Amino acid sequence: xxxxxxxxxxxxxxxxxxxxxxxxxxxxxxxxxxxxxxxxxxxxxxxxxxxxxxxxxxxxxxxxxxxxxxxxxxxxxxxxxxxxxxxxxxxxxxxxxxxxxxxxxxxxxxxxxxxxxxxxxxxxxxxxxxxxxxxxxxxxxxxxxxxxxxxxxxxxxxxxxxxxxxxxxxxxxxxxxxxxxxxxxxxxxxxxxxxxxxxxxxxxxxxxxxxxxxxxxxxxxxxxxxxxxxxxxxxxxxxxxxxxxxxxxxxxxxxxxxxxxxxxxxxxxxxxxxxxxxxxxxxxxxxxxxxxxxxxxxxxxxxxxxxxxxxxxxxxxxxxxxxxxxxxxxxxxxxxxxxxxxxxxxxxxxxxxxxxxxxxxxxxxxxxxxxxxxxxxxxxxxxxxxxxxxxxxxxxxxxxxxxxxxxxxxxxxxxxxxxxxxxxxxxxxxxxxxxxxxxxxxxxxxxxxxxxxxxxxxxxxxxxxxxxxxxxxx
Amino acid sequence: xxxxxxxxxxxxxxxxxxxxxxxxxxxxxxxxxxxxxxxxxxxxxxxxxxxxxxxxxxxxxxxxxxxxxxxxxxxxxxxxxxxxxxxxxxxxxxxxxxxxxxxxxxxxxxxxxxxxxxxxxxxxxxxxxxxxxxxxxxxxxxxxxxxxxxxxxxxxxxxxxxxxxxxxxxxxxxxxxxxxxxxxxxxxxxxxxxxxxxxxxxxxxxxxxxxxxxxxxxxxxxxxxxxxxxxxxxxxxxxxxxxxxxxxxxxxxxxxxxxxxxxxxxxxxxxxxxxxxxxxxxxxxxxxxxxxxxxxxxxxxxxxxxxxxxxxxxxxxxxxxxxxxxxxxxxxxxxxxxxxxxxxxxxxxxxxxxxxxxxxxxxxxxxxxxxxxxxxxxxxxxxxxxxxxxxxxxxxxxxxxxxxxxxxxxxxxxxxxxxxxxxxxxxxxxxxxxxxxxxxxxxxxxxxxxxxxxxxxxxxxxxxxxxxxxxxxx
Numbered sequence: 001x002x003x004x005x006x007x008x009x010x011x012x013x014x015x016x017x018x019x020x021x022x023x024x025x026x027x028x029x030x031x032x033x034x035x036x037x038x039x040x041x042x043x044x045x046x047x048x049x050x051x052x053x054x055x056x057x058x059x060x061x062x063x064x065x066x067x068x069x070x071x072x073x074x075x076x077x078x079x080x081x082x083x084x085x086x087x088x089x090x091x092x093x094x095x096x097x098x099x100x101x102x103x104x105x106x107x108x109x110x111x112x113x114x115x116x117x118x119x120x121x122x123x124x125x126x127x128x129x130x131x132x133x134x135x136x137x138x139x140x141x142x143x144x145x146x147x148x149x150x151x152x153x154x155x156x157x158x159x160x161x162x163x164x165x166x167x168x169x170x171x172x173x174x175x176x177x178x179x180x181x182x183x184x185x186x187x188x189x190x191x192x193x194x195x196x197x198x199x200x201x202x203x204x205x206x207x208x209x210x211x212x213x214x215x216x217x218x219x220x221x222x223x224x225x226x227x228x229x230x231x232x233x234x235x236x237x238x239x240x241x242x243x244x245x246x247x248x249x250x251x252x253x254x255x256x257x258x259x260x261x262x263x264x265x266x267x268x269x270x271x272x273x274x275x276x277x278x279x280x281x282x283x284x285x286x287x288x289x290x291x292x293x294x295x296x297x298x299x300x301x302x303x304x305x306x307x308x309x310x311x312x313x314x315x316x317x318x319x320x321x322x323x324x325x326x327x328x329x330x331x332x333x334x335x336x337x338x339x340x341x342x343x344x345x346x347x348x349x350x351x352x353x354x355x356x357x358x359x360x361x362x363x364x365x366x367x368x369x370x371x372x373x374x375x376x377x378x379x380x381x382x383x384x385x386x387x388x389x390x391x392x393x394x395x396x397x398x399x400x401x402x403x404x405x406x407x408x409x410x411x412x413x414x415x416x417x418x419x420x421x422x423x424x425x426x427x428x429x430x431x432x433x434x435x436x437x438x439x440x441x442x443x444x445x446x447x448x449x450x451x452x453x454x455x456x457x458x459x460x461x462x463x464x465x466x467x468x469x470x471x472x473x474x
Numbered sequence: 475x476x477x478x479x480x481x482x483x484x485x486x487x488x489x490x491x492x493x494x495x496x497x498x499x500x501x502x503x504x505x506x507x508x509x510x511x512x513x514x515x516x517x518x519x520x521x522x523x524x525x526x527x528x529x530x531x532x533x534x535x536x537x538x539x540x541x542x543x544x545x546x547x548x549x550x551x552x553x554x555x556x557x558x559x560x561x562x563x564x565x566x567x568x569x570x571x572x573x574x575x576x577x578x579x580x581x582x583x584x585x586x587x588x589x590x591x592x593x594x595x596x597x598x599x600x601x602x603x604x605x606x607x608x609x610x611x612x613x614x615x616x617x618x619x620x621x622x623x624x625x626x627x628x629x630x631x632x633x634x635x636x637x638x639x640x641x642x643x644x645x646x647x648x649x650x651x652x653x654x655x656x657x658x659x660x661x662x663x664x665x666x667x668x669x670x671x672x673x674x675x676x677x678x679x680x681x682x683x684x685x686x687x688x689x690x691x692x693x694x695x696x697x698x699x700x701x702x703x704x705x706x707x708x709x710x711x712x713x714x715x716x717x718x719x720x721x722x723x724x725x726x727x728x729x730x731x732x733x734x735x736x737x738x739x740x741x742x743x744x745x746x747x748x749x750x751x752x753x754x755x756x757x758x759x760x761x762x763x764x765x766x767x768x769x770x771x772x773x774x775x776x777x778x779x780x781x782x783x784x785x786x787x788x789x790x791x792x793x794x795x796x797x798x799x800x801x802x803x804x805x806x807x808x809x810x811x812x813x814x815x816x817x818x819x820x821x822x823x824x825x826x827x828x829x830x831x832x833x834x835x836x837x838x839x840x841x842x843x844x845x846x847x848x849x850x851x852x853x854x855x856x857x858x859x860x861x862x863x864x865x866x867x868x869x870x871x872x873x874x875x876x877x878x879x880x881x882x883x884x885x886x887x888x889x890x891x892x893x894x895x896x897x898x899x900x901x902x903x904x905x906x907x908x909x910x911x912x913x914x915x916x917x918x919x920x921x922x923x924x925x926x927x928x929x930x931x932x933x934x935x936x937x938x939x940x941x942x943x944x945x946x947x948x
Contacts, residue, residue: 030597030598032593033548033551038544039541039542040541040542041541045539045540046539066516067515067516068632069506069513071511071545071614071630072511073508074508077507090573090574091572092572093572093581094570094571095567095568095570095583096569096570097568097570098629099563099564099566107508107567109545116506119507120513129799135516139614140542144572155572156544158542
C-alpha cells in the first residue's frame, strides 16, 4: 500500500528520474499538452505563493513598488540594445497573427522586460527628483528552451523582475548588491539553502549587463543551480533608449540601472537539496502545511482531541491539515512523507488513553512521544530545529563537495572523478575559462569577491586575478 | 499651478476623454509601445493588489486553491469544444515561431483557460472522491481587440478565472451562484458599486456555457459595464474532453463544471462610477492610501506632529503617506484630489498652535476641523462615512437612469433620449432581442431571475417570459 503512494526512484540510482518522480508524486506539477510548459498544481503553487509573500514584503519594505508591463515586445523595441537582442532573440516565442490578421510587426513574448521598462522610463523620468525609481514585476516569461525539466528549465517561467533607475552609479551598485543580499538571506533563512554568492565572468554575465551577481546553490548531486541574479547595467540601456534626467546641477545625464530576478527554479533547488527517497522534504519556513494531523481509527475521543490540537495550531498560525480520509494509517503516513510535511502528528486510542501523541520529523523520520500538555510548545521548537537541521545538513554535504585545485591536472582529475565545485586561481582571461569548459564541461560559477587570488592561473600560468568556482550546472 | 496637476477634461463635456485623463493624471496607467496593451503603473497596480488580496482570501475561505496553467494553448486543444472555439478563435494571438524555428503546431495565447483546465482535469479526476475540484488562477489573458481603452478593453487583461468540477449538477449550479454572490458582495461592499445581477440571454452567454450569470454595473454616463461573470457549463466540456469519474454507485459519469472571472475592468468601473472633474475618487475600502498628510510650511512642531499622526495611523493599519515635497500647498492639495485619497489632512503652524488639523473629504470636498485628541477616531468614522456615501450617491444616480418601457415605441423614445437601462417584458425569443439591438443599439444586459414577466413581450406581443434589462455597453 505504501509503495503505491511512493514509487519513487532512488536518488542515488538515478537522480534525474528521482527528481521528476518527487515533483509528480508530491503533486507539485503535472505535464500539459503544451510541450515544454508545466502545470503548477495547488501544492506546488502554494510554495510559490509563500515565496512571493515573503519576498514581496521585503521588496516593499525597501521601497519597491509593483507594476505590470505588457507581455509582448515589438521586434523593433527588442532590437534597440544590441547585446541584449543577441542574447535573447534566438530563444523567444513570436506572435505573428492577431485573430486571422497577420501583424504589421511581429511581437515576442517577453523573455525578460528590460526594454519595456526602459521604454516607459524614458517617458516618466525627467529630473533627479524622479529618482530612484524602484519597480518590481511578478509575471511569467517565455524562453523557447529545447530540453525542459519541472521548475528548472521550462518554456514558461514564473518569476519576479526588479528594475530600478538611479541618479548615481554608486547608488545603483548599492541597489544591485542590496537585492543580491535579499536573495541570499531569503534562500539561507527561509529555504535553508547554503548558497555561494559572487560575480559572473564576462562570458557568463547577462546580455547587456555591466556586472552580474549570482546566487549559486549546489544540489544533492553536486551540480550547480544558478538561483537568482542581480545585474548592474550602468548607463548601457539608458543611453541606447535615450533616457535622460536633469541632475542637481541642472545638466542632462543618463541614469544608472539595475535589474534582478528569481524564479520558480528555487522550488527545484529546495527539492534537489533537501528531499529524499521517500519524497519531498520542505523547510518549515516555506512549507504550505507545517503539521499533518493523522487520527488513527475512528474513536470519538481521538477525533475530538485532534480537533482541539488543530484549533490550538490555528490559533498559533501554524498551518496544518487533518487527514480524515478512509485510507489506512500506513498509506497516510507514506503520503505525509511524500508530501514533505515537516511534522506528522499521530494519535490513536491507546495514545489518547496515555495522554500523548507521536510527532514524526520528516527530516530525520525520528519519532517523539509528547504528552498532551506540551504538544504546541514542542511543535514550535521542533519546527525551528528542523529548519536549522535542514540548513546544516545541506551545508555539511555541500562543503564535502567544495574542492580546490592548484594545478590544471588536479582540476581535471577532480572534475572527472568528483561531483561539486572546484575553486581555482584564474587570470581573468576568457580563453582560459573557455578552455576549461571545452575540456572538462565545467562552467565558471562565480568570482569570489571576498577572496583574492594567491597564486598564478592554473590554466595559463599568468598572474592570478581572481578566486573563482567552476562546476557543472543545471 | 493647480491646473498643471489637473488639466482634466470635464466629464459632462466629453466622458471618454475625461476617463482617459483621469487614468493618466492619477498615474494609474501609461500607454506602451505595444499597441493595445497598457502599462499598469504602481498606483493602479496597488488597487489591483488590494482587489486580489480581498478576493483571494474569500476564494480560499470557500475552499478554492490557486494553480498555474501554461499561457499557451495548442490549436488542436482549443478546437475540441466547438462553440468555444467559434467564440474565441477570431480574437486570439497566435505564436508561430520559437526562436527561428517554425512551430509544428501553432499556439494561441490563452483568451481564457477552460480547455487547459479540462485537459488537466481529465488526467486527475477518477472518482467522486476527487470532487469537487475547486481551482482558481490569477493571470493575464489576451484577446486581440480592435479598439482599446485603459482597464475596459485591452489586448492583455489581468484577471482571475475560477474553474471547478462537481459530482452533481446541483452542486455545480450552487457554486456558479455562490461565486456570483461573492462578486456581488465584493463590488457592493468594497468597491461601492451598486450592481444588478442576472442571467445572460442565449445570445449573450459565454461561448460553451449552458448558463452565464452576470454582474452589470452602470457607469456615470448611463452605459453598462459587464463587471464579472459566472458560468455553469453542465457537462458540455467534460463530454467533449472525455472527463469521467466513478460515482458512488460505481458508474462512470461526466462531472459538472463551472467557471467564473473578474478583471482589472473593475478598476475602470470604480473610476467611471465615483470620480469627478478633479480626478480619481476611490472608496476607502479599496484605496491603497486612505489618508494623505500634508504639512504646510517647515515648522518643526508641525512636522513632528505630522510624524506622530502618521505613527498613530500606522498603528491602526490605516494606510497613509506624507507629502513633504517642496511643492506649494495648492499643488499638493490638487495632487491629493487627482489621486483620489479618501481623506486629506492639512496641518499648518497656526493650526498647530490651536491644537487642530483640517480633514478634507475627497468625496464631498467638505473641510472638517478636528482637535488633536480626536483625529484618529474621526478618521476612522469618516472612512466609513465616505464609503457609505459613495455607494449611496452611486445608487441614487443609477436609479434615476433605470427606466421601464411597456411598449416598444416608449422603449425607442427612451433609448434615443435618455441614458441608462430599460426594463421590459420579453418573450425570450432571440429575434426580438436582435431586433432591439439592430434598431436601437441597446443590447440585453441581464434577465432578472427574481422578477417575473407581468405582460406581453413589448416587441412581438407574444406572451412575456422574462423581465430583462437592455442598455448600451462598454
